[in-house]
Amino acid sequence: MAKAGYHHGNLRAALIEAALRLIAEKGPQGFTLSEAAKAAGVTPAAVYRHFDGRDDLMAEIARQGYEIFAGLMEYAFNDGQPTALAAFEATGRAYLAFARRYPGHYMAMFESGISVNATPQLAAVAARARAVLEEAARRLSEHIPPEKRPPAAMFSAHIWAMSHGVVELFARGAPGTRAPFPPEELLETGIGIYLRGLGLLPPDC
Amino acid sequence: MAKAGYHHGNLRAALIEAALRLIAEKGPQGFTLSEAAKAAGVTPAAVYRHFDGRDDLMAEIARQGYEIFAGLMEYAFNDGQPTALAAFEATGRAYLAFARRYPGHYMAMFESGISVNATPQLAAVAARARAVLEEAARRLSEHIPPEKRPPAAMFSAHIWAMSHGVVELFARGAPGTRAPFPPEELLETGIGIYLRGLGLLPPDC
DNA sequence: TGTACATCAGTGAACGCGCGTTCACTGATGTAC
DNA sequence: TGTACATCAGTGAACGCGCGTTCACTGATGTAC
Secondary structure (H helix, E strand, O other): OOOOOOOOOOHHHHHHHHHHHHHHHHHHHHOOHHHHHHHOOOOHHHHHHOOOOHHHHHHHHHHHHHHHHHHHHHHHHHHHOOOHHHHHHHHHHHHHHHHHHOHHHHHHHHOOOOOOOOOHHHHHHHHHHHHHHHHHHHHHHOOOOHHHOOOHHHHHHHHHHHHHHHHHHHOOOOOOOOOOOOHHHHHHHHHHHHHHHOOOOOOOO | OOOOOOOOOOHHHHHHHHHHHHHHHHOOOOOOHHHHHHHOOOOHHHHHHOOOOHHHHHHHHHHHHHHHHHHHHHHHHHHHOOOHHHHHHHHHHHHHHHHHHOHHHHHHHHOOOOOOOOOHHHHHHHHHHHHHHHHHHHHHHOOOOHHHOOOHHHHHHHHHHHHHHHHHHHOOOOOOOOOOOOHHHHHHHHHHHHHHHOOOOOOOO
16 A cells, blocks of 8 residues: 555545445444544545545445445356256355455445445346346256246245345344354255255255 | 323333334434434433433333233244144244334344343343244244254244344335335245245145 | 646535533422321 | 422533534646647
8 A cells, every 4th residue: 555645545445445344343324434534544525535425435335245245146156057056055155155254245235224226336236136146046946846836036035034134143243142053054054944845955864 | 191291291101102113214223312302292301310311212122122022922822822833833923023013123122233131131031032932943843853853943043034034125115125025925935935844844835 | 857737636624413411400299297 | 278398300501522514725646848
């Protein structure tokens, strides 16, 4: 970082980074513009050279989050290779991995109260992320006889709900609320049982 | 309500009611003491006759919420009658019903960032609620051969996670994010598939 | 290579605002005699 | 039944604070000639 004086060099990125740390630490509501500016070594007013204000910064972080998220999911899904089942399970693991590795982004996306329609770009990339999950579900559900096959959107909604629930209830650090099981294990077994219920895994084991 | 002048009569209850409305409308972070006081027709300072401050009021609301929650769950579980399965499913429905009917309480409990150990009474009643869910899971899992039976705590954690995920992602009013399915249906089918995966429901249908 | 100047990313002071909380007070209520 | 007085739930003014945002400004950078 060549912050040799008056001009910061890459303030935009530094602000986002500072905001992410604050959000991860104190929640999306505890994040303030002024504090992010201070953490980036800059006057609050300087933020307005790069963002339209607090909400705009938050929206940008959510947008970046969805971008990373969609990318990770696509990578994990790997176009359904080697098998629809393996790809699906990899996608589920990627979900949790994202939540753990990018807590600030995750919170900005799902806990900041920001609307997914705040900006068109945000809506677009959120839709892209959702589409990956749904595609993974659709591919996998092709192995179910059509007449007992739930809609792929419902399938993926179930998995998304369970993943999100595990993150919110059991993967956060609130002391005393600690889960009796590691979140990864919880989610993996949960998804396993669910897939067995769909007849996509053998009933035993 | 006999609020005939200087003395309010039942300010404590009125404040809680006002706070609940505000939390449900604007989220637990959007709730302010001053606004609640104003909604109750009273000066902010009057609040301090009944609560130690903002946090104390929030904790009391969460406590009340857990109380109602635990009661509803116990009622729905009905000591495992008529069957462990029916009781379990009723409990799941009660979870969602609680989230819908008491949104302010639900948010104060799960989204306000309040620690379940904020006060001993809060910890106690939260434990009571958790115990009902776990008991329902334990009873039901007795119908599974012991060697392929997951721990009841894990079982209930799965259901809790899916329920919470459905509430957060699909039962909230954020326009545009509306689920493709009604939350009740989503949760019911999700739990159904999960139970089938445990061999507690017949594989067909 | 050096100078003049436009561009632009930052400063710093100030704003109005609503917040939670405190304090001395006052008006209503209820009880003792 | 009436009066004196203690209790207590409310008022209203004030506080210090940090927030997001604005504004005129200034110092650094980069480009034209």
